[in-house]
Amino acid sequence: MIRNVLATSSFPESVLELRDLLNTYLEPDRVAVILRAFEVGARAHEGQTRKTGEPYIMHPVAVARILANLRMDHQSVAAAILHDTIEDTPLTKGEIADQFGDEIAALVDGVTKLDKMKFRTRHEADAESFRKMLLAMSRDLRVIFIKLADRLHNMRTLGSMSPDSRRRIARETLDIYAPIADRLGMNTLKSELEDLGFAHRHPWRHRTIAEHVQEVTGDRREVIETIRKALKRKMSEVGVPCRVLGREKTPYSIYRKMQSRDLSFSEVTDVYGFRVITHSEPHCYMALGAAHALHQPKPGRFKDYIALPKANGYQSLHTVLSSPYGLPVEIQIRTEEMDITAEKGAAAHWQYKSGESSSVSAQVRAREWLMQLVDVQRHTGDSMEFLDGAKSDLFPDDIFVFTPKGKIIDLRRNATALDFAYAIHTDVGNHTSAILVDKVEVPLSTHLAHGQTVEVVTSADAHPVPEWLDFVATAKARTAIRHYIRSLEQKDTVALGMHLLETALNARGTSVTDVPQNLIDGLVADNHFERHEDLYTNLALGNLLAGVVAAKLAPDSTSTDGAAEALTIAGLEGSAVEFAACCYPVPGDPIVGFVSAGKGVVVHRANCRNMRELRKHPDRCLVVQWAPLTHGMYRVALRLVTRNVPGVLASLTATLNEAGTNIERVEQPESNPETATLNFTISVEDRDHMARVMRRLRRNRNVLKVSRIIA
Known part of the structure; x- marks a missing residue:
């Protein structure tokens, strides 16, 4: 009380x-x-x-x-x-x-x-x-x-x-x-x-623009009042009850327009506009017709935010007329209720738990946006990443697209077809296999435009890949993709750690299932890990050696001479497996694995010069082999000796493109008047693909010699 x-x-x-x-x-x-x-x-x-x-x-x-x-x-x-x-x-x-x-x-x-x-x-x-x-x-x-x-x-x-x-x-x-x-x-x-x-x-910029606006407004005051009265008179003639108000643009809005369109102040002539406020939605469209009858509308400058409200619930008709005074006339037409919402937004007519109101209200749209942000923050690792993502969505130069059932989805400008899929639901985005825009299949990276109808085709086998991060525009899509990739990499890392421990225990004549649970629990506690997964992750990253851990878990067992089970490399291991940059192994090459502290399993070519030193640590060396079917592209380094003539690099680039490979890096370590040496790092599918690329390069008339770089 x-x-x-x-x-x-x-x-x-x-x-x-x-x-x-x-x-x-x-x-x-x-x-x-x-x-x-x-x-x-x-x-x-x-x-x-x-x-x-x-x-x-x-x-x-x-x-x-x-x-x-x-x-x-x-x-x-x-x-x-x-x-x-x-x-x-x-x-x-x-x-x-x-x-x-x-x-x-x-x-x-x-x-x-x-x-x-x-x-x-x-x-x-x-x-x-x-x-x-x-x-x-x-x-x-x-x-x-x-x-x-x-x-x-x-x-x-x-x-x-x-x-x-x-x-x-x-x-x-x-x-x-x-x-x-x-x-x-x-x-x-x-x-x-x-x-x-x-x-x-x-x-200084604010003061300068404000002074210019005051000068321009003063010079045009009589013209502005003439246009306002003409608008009011025309509305009365067609029976539209309304108020007609002058609307002066702020220095900041003028500054933003000058920046975005690279204009001088003298070119930003629409510093003053008009607002027609009437009684009902039909009156709005009647007022629009009257305004267009008064002066000729400018093509492409009409926007109907009544039929398609902005993401914040804003509703109004916007049009620009060509006046006889040489000034463009900007007009906004809306009802009294729309005007209150436009000025106060989600705070208009505030009632607690106002989510029960109309689905197009500013309050409901605000809540929907906030719920999206809450969903994003659940999957975001740190506050700075969340802030950056949220800020990118706070500038919603929106576009409106439709689902096949006619539901309106608002997205930020430059949003792609994949952003649309994630706007529907995170699971839909994660399993997107194809997207149809106006019934035509398009790449997932396609930028969407106003009014398009978008349909998402999903598949249980489809999943996010890191390349998706290169083109999505919304925070929700970026966060969902990163979360999936992180969780996948964590699973891969844990699985690799389990494999390494199982292999080490097999070499001692036992297995993980034979080890008493209390021994594993004790080892986890001794290393101050919270979960068993932390033990396997540290084994995969090389922070713990599988042989040492196996000896602690099975101290009474002795090593056997049997061949260790090979770790199979398929190219889907993510960050759990790294391919050595010194020798760039590709599928088909004889390979060796080395458990490097902090990096995990690093795969080298068997004849890599660095392996001579690495084999001095047999407890870190692994038997690895390629899977029958591998996935992805693998880097390989080639050295080319070419004629030193104009256009040679363009010629080589065209040849590599025809061979179906991507150029990752180019260096020119030496040259003379007759020849040039170029080192290319390219991506190939396997040794056969690499051989085809090298054969095609040798057929280029500017190439004198092609060889693979060996560490």
Whole structure:
């Protein structure tokens, strides 16, 4: 039960103004909770000041005022007033919960930074804070509303900070917070965050553009008002009830346009536009027809975000007209409800658990995006990787494509057909074997375009390969592919370690199944491993020797003279097996394995010069053989002596391409006026393929000699 608050006369003027604003939409008992939060916060922050010199509590009050202007619920506004108490005062989450309930305490905790934790770098701390913030957002979307309001007020008062701090905070605002506000459809906050971030990061550029905008607007004021009145008159003629508003572009949006299109300021003429706000969706399309009847529309500049809303729930019709004044006229047409959503986004008409609303609402779309991020972070190894991936998805220059059943899937621009498969579901992406775009099969790396219909064909035998990482564009796809490859490599490494131990035990006349479980458990404990898999992984990586481990597990057994079982190499072992760069073995070559500490099994050609030294360590040498069927491409080094004539390298490249091989590396160690020596590292399937490549090279009229490089 909230006790009576202090007499209103004891509140600062800013709090009284906040109270008056809250009274316009909240019940008195809920306003009382917020005023009580001010009392508690003021006591907790007593004696603390900001760099501006004002009492610290004025900052949380200002944050609360921003949320009140968005007509947020009383829990959000109360949490905003208390949002820095856990971090900066002795007040605890438990004490807040006792006085205000678990819901407000959870919101305060959700926006608390991690400054008290120890990190190796500031970037890592920022990344971990970002991860925590997004996870808190996924539990309650109001956390990010408070965080954005907090950042906005900090940006408004950034002038008291040092120049380096201003630039760093401004960059962070432009990189993370403004894009999040955009992703949540909160255009009012986004625009101010962007413009303040731009002003503090590039003050001269911001000031110059702002001055130019003021000059241009002043020069065109009469023309702009003439166009606005003509638009309003035309709407009245066709019976469209509406408001017509002028819309001036911000310095940052002009700067971004100048950068992206490589334009000068004089070429960015559409610094002013118009917004037509009407009553219903049919009125929007009537208004569009009226606008096109007034002035000729520019081809290719019409966008229907009502039929196909943006990923953040934004809906509007966009068109550009050619006016008789030589100015392009940008027009946005939307309903009153669409306008509220466009300005406030997921915070519009806030109701807790608003996921029950329409499937196209900004709140639901925001939750869907957050759930995708939660899924991504589950499979991401560290905070920096997660932050980089999330940031890449925070600039959603979106495209819209369709499933065969007509469902709309929004993807970031440059997304590929494989990104679409992962957007459907991670399992679909992992088992993609083919993709049809508008019923035509395309490569998985094909970039998608607006309006295409995409169908994914899956197969139980299909699985991610490292090459997929070279072309996917979304964080979800990249994270899923990396997670699969890491898990596969872990399985391969464990399997190799088990094979090495089994082989070593077989040589002593026993096997893993014959070893008492308590001996294996003891060995795992003695080496401070958490799991048996850690033992096998260290055996595979050469950090433990299989022969030594076998002797400990079977001390009473003696080595036999029987031939050890060969390790079969098929090319599917991933990081568990490495092919020596000194001799580049390929399928068909006689080979030997060597267990190298930290690397695992390194495969050499049997006649590699380095094996003379390596054989001095027989406990690390392995019997290995090629599988009957191998997979993948293998590097091989060739030395070519050629005529030293113009165009010889182009000629050799064409010959290698015809032979079906890829060039990995080219070096020219020596040359003279008549000849040149070139060392090529190429990839082949096996010895037969290598022989075909060498024969084709010898038929090239510029090639005098071809030989394989031996270490």
